[in-house]
Amino acid sequence: MTLPFDPPTGLAPRLSLFASETPAEAIPDSVMQSWVLHLIDTLACAAAGSRLPLAQSVATYARQQGSGRPLIGGGSSGPMLAAFANAFAANLLDFDDGFEHDGKGMGHPGASLVAAGLAALGDAPVTGRAFLTALVLGAEINNRLILSVQPSAKRFVEVYGIGQHQSVGAAVTYARLKGLGAPQMSNALNLAASLSAVPSLHKYNWFTRPIISLKDFVAPSAQAGVQGVDLALAGLQGPADIFEGPQGFWRMVGSDHFAPDLLTEGLCHDWYAGDGAVKTYPACRWIAPVLEAFDTVLAESGAPFDRIARIEVHSFADVAAKMAYPAPANAIDAQFSLPHLMTCQALGLEAGLPWFTPDALDQPETAQLATRLSFHTDPEMDAAMRGVGRRPQARVELTLTDGGHHSCRIDAPLGGALRPVSAETVHAKAARLMAQAGIPHPETLLTSLADISEVEDIRPLIAPFFTQPDAPRFS
Template sequence: MVHSNSLTCQLTTFACQLTPDAIPTALKRKILLHFIDSLGCGVAAREDRVLQMSARMARSQYAAGNSITLDGGTPLASTGAAFLNAVAINALDYDDGFEVAGRGMGHPGATLVAGALAAIGSRQVSGAAFVTALVAAWEINGRVILSQQPSPERFRQVYGVCQHESLGAAVAYGLLNGCDARELENCLGLAASLTPLPSLHKYNWQQRPLVSLKDYNAPAAEAGVRAVEMHLAGIIGPHDVLAGEQGFWRMMGSDQFHPDVLIDNLGSVWQLQHASIKTYPTCRWMHTALQSFEEVLITLPDPEKIQRVRVYASQLLANLFTDTRPQCSTDAQFSLPLAIACLVFRVPRHLWSSDAVRTSDDILHFAERVEVLAETHFDQLMQRHRRPAARVEVVMQDTVLMGKTIDYPAGTQENPLSEQQIVDKFIANLSALMLPEHARIFAQQLLDMERCEDIGAMLAPILG
């Protein structure tokens, strides 16, 4: 028997009872901006090699179906579409995040939007229902990962960046399939059981190339959607999977659990406020250094005359993010020297990890001018709080220009982006598909989707 006052069921009851009117207007706008950001990232990745390999695999292994896909190919069954769309959105490492006080805790957009999109195609989904499902999924996802943050010692042993998002994908897909609170509780139990293992420390850090699916959004999205499909087929999962000494937090390898974080002020204090958006298509831990450098760069009339760039950051950044000869797109997304060179040569951001960039002599030669040095203050922030602050120095022939310290990356609560900046990013990401003026109109239509009766029809311009 499922008890309606169980910890997990309190969350699913919140999700099922949530109405558009109960969501603050600012948060509805925020979720719409995150939705278009995710779509833009997915479409911009169509030429990415990992996405293309994943698309070939998906269409050979998953059944054809009605669920839409962002790679421009044919629709798939829901689980295959969830997997492929999450690969697409996360492929360029340009997708959004969830950050509290500078600590990043996943890329929810790739997983949760993929879960929600899997419901489109087989049925008509209204904009209001879609937005409400995304808000519920984002809120529960944020509370789950906050409730189980490990100690610094355990983090160094085991951690998963996005694996927990299987639960958020299940919330989104389950709501759009009409699940009630008890049914959704079963879906979360199944999703937790299907969640991929936490694997941050096995990304091939010491033996490149890095793994292709660096954050495992795709298996998490598939797990969430598959869990709902299993529930709809009558399969029983664990009850109240979030609670107790053997709950989901323990499955994910954490040594700490704060159950109050899951339910305190639910519906009045929103964790969705901590959702963040990226300005660079790289690992988030590099963004403070990139912003410090870019603010110096825009003041230089002749950036090609830069002789040296010194980045002062954590020891972790100095050890693992300085590859100047990336072998694959993931290597490029974790290379601070390459990203700095891309800024110097004004490479369009959706191309930073492309084959053309990784084989450009000019870019690779400039990357060798970048050195990353550990500074005690920044290292302590990373070790104790997982906060990647940084600053740079730019060495010219006759002077050294000092970049300011960036404590929080752009796109966070502490360093927010304007709505126009987010829309401009979306337009740039659609540049291979439509003219800027058409992309701007499309963005405004999507931001007004709450009044739309059929999201699938609205998304048609980017599906062909």
């Protein structure tokens, strides 16, 4: 498929023409179907995340600022803060999707893009095909942008951000659904990029816990995307082309490298929107291999918690330095605490919301397991993580009180292109999260969501996510 128009010069104008004019028919069905799964995964993660106190605090704040756009879990706010709150809920469990290319994870696009898309819904019907098209086009530019600004390994250690680029992807999705033409969309993308947060990975409070509440910055990006579009609609002028030149967006987000061709080459032919990943654990992706390896040795041993004598985690250096904290203060802190997460596994708690309830955070077994847990830096794994591929790996050694020993090594997180999972796995995960959130009849709703591209108006279909289901809200 070729571009159905003559490409202009300039990065922002060309991206905007692609985003505003590309018809749904130009998108491969496989890419559209992948974003059906991303949408399902994001909505389910947001439904469960919305039950936690931090999400409720954000939702309360958003409701105080206006109304008109529904919030997942109940209530409404203005478009900008609805996008912020819904993205925050989607990312709160750290169970939401990712963009993964050649095994390297880069951000959580679904949270920002879906939240921006939901913020565009108003009084008029929106077809499922139009909604999915806006998500795919937002993801395509989002994914190309983060690939184009990937820093060197040296710069990554100095400064890096997770979700700053997602303001542009969110703006594409929101602008497409608002019907902006190419010139106005170009201005909106430039404004959204200007509103991006500063890179913050190395300022997560790794050593001064608790971890920062905004962590991956998907919520500020969703807000910036919506705000950039609304400011353009209000007549404000942004930079002429924020992506161009030696002082462009790549430099603003701290990179020392920019590959502009990755932004525009092969548009409508090479689809990066399909390079998605689905998380199988509600935790930082860096430690997913540890959790999978531990699940494997637990299953092999069949040992209950009190028969665990010793656990050795072998991985890259940051796991020992940043993920060994044994006393998380809240759900976000817990997602970066292997003693807490592995205790939840050893106790057989269902992954998702049950790992982050007040009872789970206060479980005395975490302190007990921490005394049996040791961390070791594997030079090979450390090199793999510190290289350009940034691929997390791990090996877990489990020793039982009777002397039994079990070992497992994981070389890449499950759920990405290197180790994909099926649509059925995504549906099963979503059904569990929806049930945890108290949404009635999750299997029936999932069946309808799977056919969302055929729906004439998605608003009634997704309405159950915006009610206040009869499930506990933890305080």
